[in-house]
Amino acid sequence: MTAELLAGIRVVEMTEVWAGPMAGSFLGDLGADVIKVESFPRNSMTRPLVAGLGAGEGEGPPYERSGIHHLSNRNKRNLTLNVRCESGAEALHRLLASADVFFEGYSAGTVERIGFGWDVLRARHPRLSYIAMPGWGAEGPYRGYVTLGSGLDSASGHTAVRGYPDRPMEDTPPIYHSDATGALTLVFAAITALLRREQTGEGSSVDLSQIEAMTWQLPGLFAEWTMNRRLPERLGNRDPHIVPHGCYRAAGGEAGPDDSWVVLAAEDDRQWAALASAAGNPEWAADGHPWATVPGRLGARDAIDGALREFAQSDTAEAIAERVQAAGAIAAPVIAPWSVLSDPQHAARQWLQTVEHPHAGVKVFAGFPWRIAPDASSWDRTCGLVGEHNAEVLGELGYSGPEIAALRQEGVIGEAYGEG
Missing domain, CATH: 3.30.1540.10 (formyl-coa transferase, domain 3)
Incomplete structure (x- = not known):
């Protein structure tokens, strides 16, 4: 089983791609009951509808075989919801009433426009902590901009100091380090908000700017300018203070x-x-x-x-x-x-995880970022299918079988894209 540090904590996740989903997986690794709410009927960015666009080999629909989606969505339950309709929004509110943490990864203002801003959440769910992780933060002139990790890579200055000095900067391939920093920063924020609630009895609102979280990874480069007025240079594999x-x-x-x-x-x-x-x-x-x-x-x-x-x-x-x-x-x-895959260090620590999925088959994935004794880290839930836990989760919220069937008939929930 997974670690039990967060056993009894329910987390609701509404994110896509990697940063948010990976944060949800980490919280699930720590024992939280993570419920991933996926948009419906629109597919997630990492659930391709066409074979070949990131979908691996196997049987079943391509959107159940995406490698990046599998890697960042373990140890969760999956619920689909069209939250833009009244019955879908009410279902989400009923879910949030049972939750401790709710986090989303959309551009600033998105959840407010669909009726789930902090003012609404605080009034209806006073013990719920809300974490927003837009690329640029909830305030400022860039607040509405949409971006992915490659944009944050460039805006943080990381691209400018990476690569070889004799090659054009545009030849430097993008990386997605900001997704990893954003994911781990969200875990810190969630646990801190839970600790604060223990003291105050109230939830918190956390504005997690991914660009700011990423920029904190480059303190030496910023200090070089702010303190020495020297622009950092691209050094390739060299170090300015060590030769060779x-x-x-x-x-x-x-x-x-x-x-x-x-x-x-x-x-x-x-x-x-x-x-x-x-x-x-x-x-x-x-x-x-x-x-x-x-x-x-x-x-x-x-x-x-x-x-x-x-x-x-x-x-x-x-x-x-x-x-x-x-x-x-x-x-x-x-x-x-x-x-x-054959590294003796990974083998000695049994870090790589062999996982079997109904559509993707048996795959090897990266393991966990920590070991917590006496709990044994484990991949209790492989990447969920679209809407796999709709009936289970909605049933826990008090929906009857006929009510769940009605939501499905209305296109509020679904278990396959193309149904709604």
Whole structure:
């Protein structure tokens, strides 16, 4: 079973893509009863209606086989609702009356327009904590802007300092780090709101700006400007204070003959002497050599990189790394993506999870970000089907069988896209 830290807590989630859904999964991992409310009849962005658009192999509709949707939607129950109609809105209010936390990930103002703003929630559900996680926050000139992780990546400045200095910035591929920071920040906010309710008896409203959560991940870069008036530069694999610090092409390895690389670094003179010895050139660290000191190495970065490129070409990435590590310096091969699945560290901790899904089949997914003794982390619920728990959840809220059937007939709920 999952951890039991949040056992007895009910969380209602209305989010899409990754940041919000992953936060819901984390809360479910901690033992909360997470009920994911999906829009109906419109499909979620990560539930493709056409095969090939993110849907893996398997039987059944494509929207039940999306990899990103499966990864970020474990340990939840699934309810579909058309909350824009009166009966759907009433069903959501009945659900929120039973909940402790409600969070949504739409642009600012969206839930207010459909009648679920904080003023309404506070009046009807005074013990409920509400968390909004719009990209830009609930206030300010950007409040209504819609964005995804790639937009936050750029706006935070992360894109500007990532990549190689000799390549155009537009060649830097986007990442979605902000989804991860947003997800974890929401977990902190939810637990904090629950603790506050223990003291006051009242719920809280949390305005979680994802761009602000992301920007907090870059304190050194902002300090470089605010304190030193220096714009951070793109350094590739280099470090401004450490030489050597780079990634060098090796003569083959597990990643293949043409794409094997090894990372080498030396933070101090002792590590540099070890690296020089492993490279067969102990004289690089001898007294009087221009590279023997930190200042000397900082001034000879290009020459040292050239020497280490030649050294890396003398053997496989794994052999180079093993030799340098044994000598006492920093080294590691750059592993191929598929090597994650066979990583001995993951295997020793049994981190990867094998999950069976009725439509996607048996798949291996990333595990949990923590271990909490004495509870054993587990994937109790695989990614739910569309509306899989409609009858179960609505029944808990007091709806009778005929009433649930009527909601289905009216298109308020459904178990497949295209029904409404």
